[in-house]
Amino acid sequence: xxxxxxxxxxxxxxxxxxxxxxxxxxxxxxxxxxxxxxxxxxxxxxxxxxxxxxxxxxxxxxxxxxxxxxxxxxxxxxxxxxxxxxxxxxxxxxxxxxxxxxxxxxxxxxxxxxxxxxxxxxxxxxxxxxxxxxxxxxxxxxxxxxxxxxxxxxxxxxxxxxxxxxxxxxxxxxxxxxxxxxxxxxxxxxxxxxxxxxxxxxxxxxxxxxxxxxxxxxxxxxxxxxxxxxxxxxxxxxxxxxxxxxxxxxxxxxxxxxxxxxxxxxxxxxxxxxxxxxxxxxxxxxxxxxxxxxxxxxxxxxxxxxxxxxxxxxxxxxxxxxxxxxxxxxxxxxxxxxxxxxxxxxxxxxxxxxxxxxxxxxxxxxxxxxxxxxxxxxxxxxxxxxxxxxxxxxxxxxxxxxxxxxxxxxxxxxxxxxxxxxxxxxxxxxxxxxxxxxxxxxxxxxxxxxxxxxxxxxxxxxxxxxxxxxxxxxxxxxxxxxxxxxxxxxxxxxxxxxxxxxxxxxxxxxxxxxxxxxxxxxxxxxxxxxxxxxxxxxxxxxxxxxxxxxxxxxxxxxxxxxxxxxxxxxxxxxxxxxxxxxxxxxxxxxxxxxxxxxxxxxxxxxxxxxxxxxxxxxxxxxxxxxxxxxxxxxxxxxxxxxxxxxxxxxxxxxxxxxxxxxxxxxxxxxxxxxxxxxxxxxx
Amino acid sequence: xxxxxxxxxxxxxxxxxxxxxxxxxxxxxxxxxxxxxxxxxxxxxxxxxxxxxxxxxxxxxxxxxxxxxxxxxxxxxxxxxxxxxxxxxxxxxxxxxxxxxxxxxxxxxxxxxxxxxxxxxxxxxxxxxxxxxxxxxxxxxxxxxxxxxxxxxxxxxxxxxxxxxxxxxxxxxxxxxxxxxxxxxxxxxxxxxxxxxxxxxxxxxxxxxxxxxxxxxxxxxxxxxxxxxxxxxxxxxxxxxxxxxxxxxxxxxxxxxxxxxxxxxxxxxxxxxxxxxxxxxxxxxxxxxxxxxxxxxxxxxxxxxxxxx
Numbered sequence: 001x002x003x004x005x006x007x008x009x010x011x012x013x014x015x016x017x018x019x020x021x022x023x024x025x026x027x028x029x030x031x032x033x034x035x036x037x038x039x040x041x042x043x044x045x046x047x048x049x050x051x052x053x054x055x056x057x058x059x060x061x062x063x064x065x066x067x068x069x070x071x072x073x074x075x076x077x078x079x080x081x082x083x084x085x086x087x088x089x090x091x092x093x094x095x096x097x098x099x100x101x102x103x104x105x106x107x108x109x110x111x112x113x114x115x116x117x118x119x120x121x122x123x124x125x126x127x128x129x130x131x132x133x134x135x136x137x138x139x140x141x142x143x144x145x146x147x148x149x150x151x152x153x154x155x156x157x158x159x160x161x162x163x164x165x166x167x168x169x170x171x172x173x174x175x176x177x178x179x180x181x182x183x184x185x186x187x188x189x190x191x192x193x194x195x196x197x198x199x200x201x202x203x204x205x206x207x208x209x210x211x212x213x214x215x216x217x218x219x220x221x222x223x224x225x226x227x228x229x230x231x232x233x234x235x236x237x238x239x240x241x242x243x244x245x246x247x248x249x250x251x252x253x254x255x256x257x258x259x260x261x262x263x264x265x266x267x268x269x270x271x272x273x274x275x276x277x278x279x280x281x282x283x284x285x286x287x288x289x290x291x292x293x294x295x296x297x298x299x300x301x302x303x304x305x306x307x308x309x310x311x312x313x314x315x316x317x318x319x320x321x322x323x324x325x326x327x328x329x330x331x332x333x334x335x336x337x338x339x340x341x342x343x344x345x346x347x348x349x350x351x352x353x354x355x356x357x358x359x360x361x362x363x364x365x366x367x368x369x370x371x372x373x374x375x376x377x378x379x380x381x382x383x384x385x386x387x388x389x390x391x392x393x394x395x396x397x398x399x400x401x402x403x404x405x406x407x408x409x410x411x412x413x414x415x416x417x418x419x420x421x422x423x424x425x426x427x428x429x430x431x432x433x434x435x436x437x438x439x440x441x442x443x444x445x446x447x448x449x450x451x452x453x454x455x456x457x458x459x460x461x462x463x464x465x466x467x468x469x470x471x472x473x474x475x476x477x478x479x480x481x482x483x484x485x486x487x488x489x490x491x492x493x494x495x496x497x498x499x500x501x502x503x504x505x506x507x508x509x510x511x512x513x514x515x516x517x518x519x520x521x522x523x524x525x526x527x528x529x530x531x532x533x534x535x536x537x538x539x540x541x542x543x544x545x546x547x548x549x550x551x552x553x554x555x556x557x558x559x560x561x562x563x564x565x566x567x568x569x570x571x572x573x574x575x576x577x578x579x580x581x582x583x584x585x586x587x588x589x590x591x592x593x594x595x596x597x598x599x600x601x602x603x604x605x606x607x608x609x610x611x612x613x614x615x616x617x618x619x620x621x622x623x624x625x626x627x628x629x630x631x632x633x634x635x636x637x638x639x640x641x642x643x644x645x646x647x648x649x650x651x652x653x654x655x656x657x658x659x660x661x662x663x664x665x666x667x668x669x670x671x672x673x674x675x676x677x678x679x680x681x682x683x
Numbered sequence: 684x685x686x687x688x689x690x691x692x693x694x695x696x697x698x699x700x701x702x703x704x705x706x707x708x709x710x711x712x713x714x715x716x717x718x719x720x721x722x723x724x725x726x727x728x729x730x731x732x733x734x735x736x737x738x739x740x741x742x743x744x745x746x747x748x749x750x751x752x753x754x755x756x757x758x759x760x761x762x763x764x765x766x767x768x769x770x771x772x773x774x775x776x777x778x779x780x781x782x783x784x785x786x787x788x789x790x791x792x793x794x795x796x797x798x799x800x801x802x803x804x805x806x807x808x809x810x811x812x813x814x815x816x817x818x819x820x821x822x823x824x825x826x827x828x829x830x831x832x833x834x835x836x837x838x839x840x841x842x843x844x845x846x847x848x849x850x851x852x853x854x855x856x857x858x859x860x861x862x863x864x865x866x867x868x869x870x871x872x873x874x875x876x877x878x879x880x881x882x883x884x885x886x887x888x889x890x891x892x893x894x895x896x897x898x899x900x901x902x903x904x905x906x907x908x909x910x911x912x913x914x915x916x917x918x919x920x921x922x923x924x925x926x927x928x929x930x931x932x933x934x935x936x937x938x939x940x941x942x943x944x945x946x947x948x949x950x951x952x953x954x955x956x957x958x959x960x961x962x963x964x965x966x967x968x969x970x971x972x973x974x975x976x977x978x979x980x981x982x983x984x985x986x987x988x989x990x991x992x
Binding site for chain 2: 006085107110111114115117118120121122124125128132133136137140144147148150151152153154156164165168169171172173175176177179180183323324549550551552553586
């Protein structure tokens with residue numbers, strides 16, 4: 001058996017660095033783990049640091065055992081068990097702290113370092129942003145440099161340590177990237193690993209619409225999804241209605257989503273047959289951030305999709321929400337198309353008709369008067385819709401991000417006749433209720449409107465602040481979008497929520513200076529333009545990161561491979577290929593190290609070799625054992641007519657190589673060069 | 684000096700125990716990445732895999748190409764360690780870090796700069812007089828992060844160290860009958876009693892006070908005066924004079940002690956052994972010749988003793 005080098009003591013400076021790193025890790029986990037656990041870890045960490053500083057001995061075994069049991073108990077108490085990501089990570093952080101506390105020998109510290117690697121990687125379960133991976137890479141370099149110091153018994157300078165570990169990571173990165181893109185992705189569930197946390201903090205659109213609730217999301221700047229239009233055609237901002245879900249159940253000015261019924265799924269299957277990504281006006285890819293929403297946003301009106309099931313109300317339903325960020329593709333048209341027939345016929349069935357007309361709110365006497373006015377003498381439903389729309393346009397309704405609360409007994413009445421100030425949901429809700437009161441089938445649609453264009457429409461970012469609600473009415477067997485907000489606040493639809501919030505912040509919303517403020521916002525100059533450019537580049541980096549790394553999956557991999565001309569989709573073939581490529585790379589790397597470098601010759605030597613080479617044609621070669629003088633003798637014997645020249649060259653070469661020609665070296669060398677050049681062998 | 688260069692065929696590499704733990708961490712991470720379908724965790728996993736592979740190449744490249752050579756070692760007395768100088772040289776331009784040189788129970792860490800070389804004195808404990816062969820030498824390294832370690836084929840040096848018997852003072856120094864009574868007197872005047880024997884060219888090691896300075900002025904050459912020690916302090920160190928109660932090793936040890944003592948005192952001495960005798964003389968050559976006989980006593984002499992333990 002091979003003899004392993006002996007172990008040695010870890011140096012205190014290294015341990016202090018390790019302590020610092022663990023401290024950082026513990027602090028970072030304050031935002032992930034439960035506060036009490038983080039504090040406990042911090043306490044243990046402080047204890048160990050004191051031990052290192054004071055050169056004290058570690059606590060006795062009994063105390064260590066008690067601490068371990070206490071930490072286990074804490075995890076179970078705080079999280080109610082083992083399972084779950086948070087419980088797992090909390091356990092891990094406690095494990096690192098405890099292991100660090102009891103560490104004495106070199107191997108213990110090694111294990112602490114390895115656990116830290118693992119901890120760094122597991123932080124991605126909570127945050128996959130580009131900032132996080134940059135942090136984690138730095139963290140990896142730090143752990144590697146500590147491993148480097150621990151494994152080296154001799155003291156190494158900090159500079160040497162950092163350069164080596166940085167260069168190791170730098171060399172590892174290209175290899176890691178190749179592995180990342182080509183390693184076959186499989187889908188499977190390892191039951192023994194902690195499962196997902198149920199109370200995930202991912203954002204989503206609410207499944208119910210309560211007046212005044214959505215307005216608060218106007219200030220939620222969190223990213224919902226990014227869209228890249230792949231077909232080259234980009235819709236106008238005022239056409240960008242991202243439908244997420246429809247709400248058909250009304251109760252006292254509040255709307256909620258009806259869970260899809262078995263019928264709906266039956267229709268969904270029918271719709272799927274006409275589902276075609278190839279058709280439609282706009283083609284786009286959506287990179288959705290982590291969300292536990294069951295409905296996927298698509299642009300109205302959907303033609304094709306590759307994720308989720310399209311329901312008769314055009315919403316796309318996902319039975320099991322994704323656990324992390326995900327991506328999908330879609331195609332849409334401005335007006336509803338093929339599935340329309342099916343959808344319309346569905347709407348006319350009695351059951352659905354009832355569903356789309358059901359109301360809990362009762363019109364007040366004042367409202368009934370108005371309803372009668374709207375209904376009287378109208379030739380068709382379209383005219384009624386137009387009349388109601390006009391009513392909102394012609395009366396002093398105001399758009400507000402902080403609308404006043406409504407009278408709870410008769411909110412609709414209060415809104416229409418008293419406050420007349422609301423957010424999109426107020427208008428969508430009120431309009432839809434009025435439609436139903438007038439006997440027109442209608443529903444509220446909740447989703448997003450607009451978005452922020454980045455890098456000149458390279459992609460569009462849609463945030464939770466872009467959340468929007470509008471109304472949809474069935475007129476002449478066709479679903480039609482009616483957005484009352486568009487008439488109350490055209491800026492909202494035309495310029496998007498960003499512009500609106502800027503105006504709101506400046507207190508200019510609805511004032512006379514709106515125009516100029518908007519112009520400044522939309523066409524920035526000077527510094528603010530530069531700032532916008534920087535912001536765009538940063539957003540783009542994040543987008544590319546999400547597109548190529550965070551959302552990289554089986555499908556993306558297949559696309560990439562097809563682009564590269566690899567048709568095999570079999571993961572076993574892929575794995576073998578990958579291993580072959582990897583082995584080859586390693587072998588190349590290895591042999592590249594061993595290839596003998598050509599010996600660097602001095603200039604005179606090179607010239608002399610040129611001279612020797614001229615004899616090769618005549619089967620006269622210089623033996624390795626021969627001195628130039630011996631070779632010259634042999635050559636002169638073979639070519640007596642050139643004897644003087646051969647001698648001349650050899651003499652000069654000797655002078656150049658072995659004499660001290662500090663002065664006149666260059667001249668002699670030039671002379672030598674000419675001599676060699678002019679030397680011509682003939683027989 | 685025979686050189687031993689570490690080529691591909693001389694080098695072995697395996698993960699250390701920590702390396703296996705590292706692999707375990709990678710497996711766990713793979714499970715996490717697949718289970719949560721987390722691409723960033725995959726990225727981290729592959730970075731760590733790549734770090735492991737790169738570390739392997741680093742470990743390998745840290746030792747390959749080094750060469751070892753051995754040098755003759757000087758005789759030592761039993762009990763003090765045998766010293767084998769081994770030269771470790773790095774013909775490549777890259778520095779080599781934390782290379783362990785291991786032989787028997789001895790290990791020494793060395794760091795070589797690019798093109799540098801270093802002579803390491805292997806110190807091995809001696810347990811027996813006679814020739815002591817050098818233990819096979821291994822190189823090993825955990826560089827850079829201790830998840831792989833490599834070791835080389837054993838380099839067997841041809842060098843042997845001659846181990847003299849352990850000097851033991853068991854019985855008093857012999858007082859040879861021939862010079863009995865004169866020795867003590869002469870020891871007092873010994874330095875002054877040396878007789879002039881002639882002149883010779885100066886040699887390194889001659890005493891400064893023996894230099895004949897007047898000649899320097901005349902011939903510009905250093906000439907030193909030679910004296911002949913005619914003092915009667917000569918001693919016969921004889922195997923046969925030792926009490927028969929002593930074992931062979933003890934006898935050798937005692938003779939060894941006496942040889943050292945006699946040489947220290949500047950006496951002429953003769954070593955009388957059962958098989959042969961080394962005539963009266965003194966000086967380092969004589970000294971080592973005597974000790975050599977003692978060290979190898981019984982080794983190549985069938986008639987002699989057969990105790991090697």
